[in-house]
Amino acid sequence: MVTIQETELKDKGILAVRTAQKLGRPILISEVHQMDSIDPLSFFNSGSVRYFGERFYWKDPSEEVVLIGIGISKQIQSDQATDRFFHVEEEWRNFLKDGLIFNPFNENGLGPVMFGGFSFDPLKEKTNLWSNYADSLFHVPKYMLTLVKGQTFLTTNIVCTPNDDYSLFEEEMNERTQLLSSLNLKQDTDMKPAKLLEMKEISPQQWKQTVDDVVEELKTGSLKKVVLARELRLLFDSHVKADVILENLYNQQRDSFIFVFESNGNCFIGATPERLVKKQGENVFSTCLAGSIRRGKNEEEDNILGKTLLNDQKNISEHAFVVEMIKEALEESCEEIILPEKPQLMKIRDIQHLYTPVIGKCQKDASLLLLVERLHPTPALGGLPKQDAVEKIRQVEELDRGFYAAPLGWVDYRGNGEFSVSIRSGLIQGKEASLFAGCGVVANSDSESEYLETSLKFTPMLRALGGN
Numbered sequence: 001m002v003t004i005q006e007t008e009l010k011d012k013g014i015l016a017v018r019t020a021q022k023l024g025r026p027i028l029i030s031e032v033h034q035m036d037s038i039d040p041l042s043f044f045n046s047g048s049v050r051y052f053g054e055r056f057y058w059k060d061p062s063e064e065v066v067l068i069g070i071g072i073s074k075q076i077q078s079d080q081a082t083d084r085f086f087h088v089e090e091e092w093r094n095f096l097k098d099g100l101i102f103n104p105f106n107e108n109g110l111g112p113v114m115f116g117g118f119s120f121d122p123l124k125e126k127t128n129l130w131s132n133y134a135d136s137l138f139h140v141p142k143y144m145l146t147l148v149k150g151q152t153f154l155t156t157n158i159v160c161t162p163n164d165d166y167s168l169f170e171e172e173m174n175e176r177t178q179l180l181s182s183l184n185l186k187q188d189t190d191m192k193p194a195k196l197l198e199m200k201e202i203s204p205q206q207w208k209q210t211v212d213d214v215v216e217e218l219k220t221g222s223l224k225k226v227v228l229a230r231e232l233r234l235l236f237d238s239h240v241k242a243d244v245i246l247e248n249l250y251n252q253q254r255d256s257f258i259f260v261f262e263s264n265g266n267c268f269i270g271a272t273p274e275r276l277v278k279k280q281g282e283n284v285f286s287t288c289l290a291g292s293i294r295r296g297k298n299e300e301e302d303n304i305l306g307k308t309l310l311n312d313q314k315n316i317s318e319h320a321f322v323v324e325m326i327k328e329a330l331e332e333s334c335e336e337i338i339l340p341e342k343p344q345l346m347k348i349r350d351i352q353h354l355y356t357p358v359i360g361k362c363q364k365d366a367s368l369l370l371l372v373e374r375l376h377p378t379p380a381l382g383g384l385p386k387q388d389a390v391e392k393i394r395q396v397e398e399l400d401r402g403f404y405a406a407p408l409g410w411v412d413y414r415g416n417g418e419f420s421v422s423i424r425s426g427l428i429q430g431k432e433a434s435l436f437a438g439c440g441v442v443a444n445s446d447s448e449s450e451y452l453e454t455s456l457k458f459t460p461m462l463r464a465l466g467g468n
C-alpha cells in the first residue's frame with residue numbers, strides 16, 4: 001500500500017481557505033509527493049470505476065515523461081473558434097493565479113498540468129461523432145502520476161472556493177487514501193477484450209473520387225498539398241475498455257506517443273509517431289513527418305522499401321512542403337533553428353516515414369500554445385498554403401475529424417510541455433469505435449495508392465482493438 005504523510009496538508013488547507021476567502025474566488029492548491037514506483041497502467045485502472053470518463057494517459061516515444069491523470073479538478077473548454085489558443089492560455093493563467101503550489105522538485109510535468117487539446121478545425125460543421133468533446137478541451141486532473149527520469153511523483157490538485165472550509169481537505173485526503181489503497185486491486189475486473197463484430201469503411205469510393213478531384217485542382221491552381229482523411233467504423237459485442245486497448249498499444253507501439261483522453265464517457269485513444277512541438281525552457285523541438293511506405297517482410301525487403309521511399313519524388317515533395325512550413329512557422333518565434341538538409345527514415349511497426357527533426361531556441365515570450373497555434377495544422381495534416389488547404393478539407397472531406405490530426409498534449413504550470421499530432425487514433429464510444437487515417441495528396445498522387453496508404457495507417461489501432 002502507498003501512503004502519504006497527511007500532516008502537512010492540514011496547514012496548507014487552512015492557508016488555502018483563508019486565501020480563497022480573502023480573494024473572494026476559487027484558488028488552486030497543488031502538492032507534489034515523491035512515491036515508490038507505481039505501475040502506471042494499474043494507476044490508470046484504479047480510476048476505471050469512480051473516475052470513468054475523467055482519465056488521461058500520455059507517454060512520449062522514449063518515455064521521458066509518462067503522465068496519468070484521474071479525476072478533474074478543473075476543465076477548460078470552449079467551442080469558440082477565434083483566438084482559441086490564446087483563450088485557453090488566458091484561462092490557464094487565471095486558474096494558476098494566486099494558486100498555492102507545493103512542489104520542491106525541478107522535473108517537468110509535476111504540479112498543476114493541463115492535459116487535452118484542440119479540434120482539427122473549429123469551423124467544420126460538427127456531427128454527433130464528436131459531441132462529447134468541445135473544440136478546445138483541457139482537464140487539470142485531481143490526481144496525477146508522473147514518471148520522469150526513473151522517479152515517480154503524485155500530484156494532488158484541489159480547488160478551494162470561498163465557501164469551503166477545512167472539511168474539504170479532510171474529504172480530499174480520505175479520497176486520496178482510498179485511491180492509493182486501491183492500487184493493485186483491479187477496479188474493473190472484467191477486462192475481457194470486446195469482440196469485433198463488424199467493420200465498415202465509410203464511403204471509400206467517394207473518398208477516392210475526392211482525391212481525384214483534388215489532384216486535378218493541385219495540377220492547375222495555387223494549392224500544393226491537401227491531406228485527406230477517412231473513417232473506419234467498428235462494432236463490438238460489448239463495451240470497449242480503454243484500459244485493455246491502452247495496454248495493447250503499450251505492448252505493440254512502444255516507439256510512438258501513446259495517449260488516452262476520456263471525455264463524457266467517450267475515449268479518444270491512439271499511438272502517434274508525430275510530435276507537433278515540445279518546449280523545455282527555451283528549447284523547442286518539432287518534427288516534420290510525411291511520406292510513407294510499408295515495412296518489409298524481412299530486413300532486406302525493408303531496406304529496399306526504405307531506399308525507395310527516400311528516393312521517391314512524390315513522397316519527397318509531400319515531405320518538403322512540411323519542412324518548408326515548419327521552418328517558416330518556427331522562424332517567427334525562434335532565434336536559431338537547426339534541421340538536417342535531407343529527411344531520414346522513421347520506422348515504426350507497420351509503416352516507415354520520411355522524417356526531419358527540427359530544433360530551435362525560442363524567444364522568451366513564445367509560449368507553448370503560441371507555438372502550437374503557429375504550427376497547427378502543418379502540411380502533414382492540413383496542406384499548403386495552410387489556410388486554403390484547411391478550407392478545401394472543410395469543403396470536400398466527409399469526415400468530422402474532431403480531435404483527429406490535431407494537437408493533443410500537456411502544459412505544466414512552468415510552461416513546459418509537449419503536443420503530439422493525434423493521428424493513428426480512434427474514438428471509442430461504448431460498443432462502437434471510429435478509426436481515422438489520412439494521407440498527403442499532391443499533384444502526382446494516385447487515388448488508389450493513397451487509399452492503400454490510409455488502409456495501412458488503420459493497422460496499429462485495428463490490431464490494438466483485436467481486429468487484425
Ligand SMILES: C=C(O[C@@H]1C=C(C(=O)O)C=C[C@H]1O)C(=O)O
Pocket residue numbers: 227229274289290291292318353380381405423424436437438439440441457
Ligand atoms: C494523416 C496521417 O499521417 C500523416 C500523413 C503522412 C503521409 O501522407 O505520408 C505521413 C505521416 C503523417 O504526417 C494519418 O496517419 O492519418
Ligand SMILES: [Mg+2]
Pocket residue numbers: 290291292318439440453
Ligand atoms: Mg503520404
